[in-house]
Amino acid sequence: MLFVPRPRRAVLRGLIGLAGLLALAPAAGAAEGRSAPERALTVVGPWEVGGLDPASNGHAFTRLQVAETLVGVDAAGAPAPGLATGWTVAPDGLTWHFLLRSGVRFHDGSPLTAGIAAESLRRARANVGPLSRVPIATISAEDGAVVVVLQRPFALLPAFLANHTTIILAPASYEPSGRVVRIIGTGPYCAVTVAPPLRIELERFEDWWGGRPAIARARYLAVGQGETRALMAESGEADVVVSILPVSLARLRRNPKLAVQTVTPPRTRLLKLNAGSPLFSDPRARRALSLALDRTGLAKVLLRNPGLGADQLFPPAVSGWHAEGLPPLTRDLAQARLLLAQAGWRPGTDGILERDGRRFAATLRTYSAWPELPPLAAAIQAQAREVGIDLAVSIGNTSDIPARHRDGSLDLGLVSRSFAMIPDPLGTMLQDFGLDGGDWGAMNWSSAETASLLDRLAVLADPAEREPLQRRLAEILQAELPVIPVTWAELAVVANRRVAGVRADPLERSYGLAEMRWGTP
Amino acid sequence: MTRLLLGRLVQAALVALVVGGLCFALVRVLPGDAAFRIAADRYGPDALTAQAAEAVRQELGLDRPWPELLLRWFGELAQGHLGNSLVSGEPVSEELASQLGPSLWLAASALVLSLLIGLPLGLVSGLRAGSGLDRLALIGAVALRALPPFVLGLVLMLVFSIRLEWLPPAGYGTWREMALPSLTLALGLAAVSSRVARDAVAAVGATTYYRFARLKGLPERAVLVRHGLRNAAIPVITYLGLQAVYLIEGVVVVESLFAYPGIGHALVHAVIARDVPMVQGAALVMGLMFVLLNLGVDLLCRLLDPRLGAGR
Amino acid sequence: MMLQMQDLAGTTPPRSDPWPISRRIGLGLLALLAAFALLGPVLVTADPARQDLSASLAPIGSDFLLGADHYGRSMLARLAYGARLSFGMALLTMLSAAAPGLLLGVLAAWRGGVTERALVALSDIVLALPGLLLVLLLLAFAPGHFLPLYLGLSLSLWVEFFRVARTTTARLLVEPRIEASRLLGFGTFYILRHQVLPEIAPLLLTLASFAMGTAILAISTLSAISVGLQPPTPELGSMIVELLPYYDEAPLTVLMPGILIFLLVLGLQLTARGGTVR
């Protein structure tokens, strides 16, 4: 034993002091963003920052305008010049020329060449992503142009080249193995630090081909909780907040310091049914379920906007696809019960329908990646109950839907489907309503007519020619209901009034940092 | 002393083995196709397709026999590697490092705050055990204890960010962003530690030696500081040793509410995404941190109470 | 009078009143809550799952006694059913954590030696394992079910009981009175039953009260990361999460489940410690 007196008090003081330090000392990177003369524009969004791989996180870099694609998108959602000033297609519809914009430089100063662009595209094609679904034969470079040769005509090529997985990066971005180790793009902002999972720091790229952006420094913060995002806006910590919970909207609108914009993106929350299951193989059952839904109620209460009730697949904003005058999907419990009765379902003792001993009971699967889905599911559950359909809600992982689509164990799924991955909705339609259905679309449902319609659309470029086909498609889906539209979506962007030039992009392709500037609050 | 260190060392080793094996086994036997889960986490809900999942399966060789995978993990662990994340492909150690830092800052500051709040409160209520103030403190503690952390956090945001506009509601980088989350955690901790402190103080106050210190003629302050605090601190510290785990892992909600990067966040994310190496890595780090922390607690207690060192 | 126990420093005899006022209040509270949880579902006719979107967030005192949640479901009904489920499950968790914790703790202290060292090592490892991990993993087997959730919780909760039971028992066992009882021919069971249990009971009670609170909160915490939710089942913890977005429009409604939890923990606390020094 140590009998020698030790200076215990001193040791203790030391410890306490240390503790104090811990409390007060600023955490790592304290100085960041505070010492700068001009405030960094803070953009807050729900999407976490993943790695650098364009296939998984390209969207982050297009939204923040760090990297750009050959083809852009205009206000109407049609393909527009991007890094390519224009394109031509040979009469055979196979060979495409994309003329590169001249004088474009990467953030590391190196010039953009056709070769580099072609290389990026080849990588994108080899990787997971939409481009790998395009019937491409070769991608090569000619002087000042990227040449894409197809196996068969495919009019959507430009739209596919607007997808964020096809961003053009400087050769220095890749390490020999082909892994992206830094993002060197051509956009108006360069990524100074990419700190997964929550932050990206941006700096203005002085010699962007589009001119010098007004705001010098910006940063993106990923904030998962909708409530927190709203508070970030209210507290003035954030300059621009993307995607606000419907509940918070009214409050934010009342706030004089904030400007709220809402747009309707081409996104629909829909019920994906297994048309192969005995429950839903009969179209009458699908229609009955659709008739049981109080879409307006759902939209009013949960989305705080009655107009979002989806009475057909596409919202009005999607021109050419939203079919005017299509008989809307409405609520009619009597009609629903009638249809179910015709389909042979009789109410059992507990009010749940039965047919030769089998209850009309199914599992409604959804996931929490979109915060509105679980509440919607709970409401749908209650409404289905009223016509005698017993749904058990299971909230799981996003992957459950495609996985169970594959092994056929899905009866019913509530999903949020975006038709903007490829700016042209057809891109998604091809994926979802082809002959053997799609991971997020039809399941065990196919219609020869739909298939042929899609095939014909795939080679047509002229909107006027496409319009009737698209309308026909909408009619079939409305009648057959391989998927039941529930609500459309609304994207709310809130900006502090000290920032001017904020524009909400329905396609969620870009936050439009380059157009923003500091205004007078 | 050496025995103590040795014991903790053995514990650390055991933890490493158990954590590694258990996480691996559990994550393996979980229902749901790992390839799909990983793909979902990589490409997001909109871009996830079966085709993507298949690509993932090929790339990661998820269909390889599991003993091979487990053994490789342990093998790499022995050399100090934690493997690569299945989702991002980055080394687990790097991913954790970027989140461990903030987590530690958060935990440490929360711990200190909770002491600054809990101890004085416990002290006064302990000295006046049974008084109105004591009862009030109890009710306060219970209230804090009954309030889910995210509700508490929200309230704090509303007060400090919206009403007073003192602190940012979320983000990270400087102490300002850290203040609210650590306060949220600290209050939850202080709720209980204040009661522990209160009981400890009350107990010490009832001892003969404490009263004799008074009769010696020491001023009350000296009595408290010289004979009260040290003796009362021992149970409090031991308790905090247990609670610190809660700090490291219980923070998940707080982290997501305040958009603060942390290891709890990493763990949940990894489990959901079936990112086995990340799960193992995160769990391992947490486990070892716990061991380390308890070592600290043991040493501190011995420092305060020499009887413990004497093997009594 | 126990003056012979006093020395000059003026020891006051320990308060021996087994029913201090605070304990009575606590018991009263618990009784009320129990009644609400058990009788509520029977008396309240409203269906906790019945939605009426037109009555979304109806205020207190309207055609709903305690108002309605965002789906227009009767809060009263949901609280009653929620209380039954949450309290019941919390009790279950607490018991399934306390029973093994207590037994193993006493066993460890009683047998000592290898048994003790092994058990302590085990508990240390469990402690070092993130409880969250255990719960998450267990849950993945039966997503959306509460039972595995609570059992998963008790997997990490039992340790605390174990540690307390062990240390207190160990301290008791060296007391002369235990040795005396042994010499007087009393068996192990008698000693545990009449001498050990009665003395560690109060401590365990305090632990238990916190454990139940912790259990319910853990649920809400997990619901917050959307684990363990299973609509439309009313469960206090997940109710808070469901309602949270509406904190601005219906703060009181959001708080209601929280208040129930608060009353439960408070009641347990008052009962367990009776406001006296432990």
Next chain:
Amino acid sequence: MTSALRIEDLTIRTADRILVSGFSATVGRGEPLTLLGESGSGKSLVAQAIMGTLPPGLLASGRILFDGADLLCLDEVARRSLWGRRIGLLPQEPWTALDPTMRAGGQLAEVHRYVHGRHDADGLAAAGLGEVGLADAGGHYPFQMSGGMCQRLALAIAHAADTPLLLADEPSKGLDGVLRADVVARLQREIAAGRLLLTITHDVALARVLGGTACVMLDGQAVEAGPTVRLLNAPAHSYTRALIDADPSAWPPRTPREPGPSVIEAMGLAKAFGRRRLFTDLDVQVRAGEIVAVVGPSGSGKTTLGNILVGTERPDRGRVRRVPGAAPLGFQKLYQDPPAAFVPHQTMGRALDHLARRHGVDRERVEELLARLKLAPGLRKQRPGELSGGELQRFALARVLLLDPVFLFADEATSRLDPVNQMEVAGLLRESSEQDGLAILFVTHDTVMAERIADRSITLQQ
């Protein structure tokens, strides 16, 4: 410096009963006052009244004059200002009154530093420790010091306070002969230094050596007072006499008797704790009807030896042989601290019933045993905390005798009792050894008691 402490007509009462009535006494320079009496006689209350630490709910009337003020009229603050400056305390059983987590030096130094604000407190402390022979114990914690060392540290603290008035509370309690003499010597030094000394004790021998005046208390009354020597030599009051007779030195010597057959034998016992060797190659034999005393300084292994014999501890070497045919429960033990040997929440009645039921003893047997041990039936409803040490120890004896043991290990069984009870219990032990032929191993630190009660003694050295 103050000349005297005068207590006039002090009465202490609770709401419903009087605990001390009309007590008057004076402590003068060189005239120490010793309050004699059993626990519960109210002597502690008097001291508490002086100190101002009466438990809440007790009211004191009368006057306690000191420094020309009436202590009873002082408010909290004024009272505290006296502690350690005008009135000092020598606590009973100092090992419980010392901070277990503070070194000896610090506990002494703080008196200099915080009470008297003297410079070089540490130096003074070191000197003070040296004076009481603890020079090299300054770095020790209480748990590293023997009872005697703790007692001396307490004395050093009291000395450092250097208060005109010193209250000594049972200063000889739990100390063996040598240590007790040491304490007395130091107290006398304080008296010589002109300090007023008020001692509370039930130790007649202590009172005798302290001299001055003595006052015998019974049930809150001062039954007899006067110069100690006269009072102890010519006691007027019966209780005083009882008290004097109760002192072991006054016990009738044990009549030599022919011991019965050997009940238990131990050969070549050896026991050590870590590096500390208690005893090696020790032989012990106890015969039926024989009382064997084990004496020796604290820490010499007296208790351990007894435990080995009853089988609650194992020896490192050597073996214990019990008489063939003796029931395993025939070897029993009495404990030093009676309350610690009972289940606190169990009434005596229940405890006995459980025991009787377990061993199939019939009620009559229990009743007559209780009667024989002078335990009123009313006590059966009490819990341990509500009984006096004497009563508890007699219950302990009762429950042991219920199993008709052949061997009993009495571990300091009387040391915590006041004289009258002590004699009574000792008498009962003697009685049962004579009547039932019980073999008793009587462990004590009190050599006088040992030679009075035992047939022979074993002395263990440190």
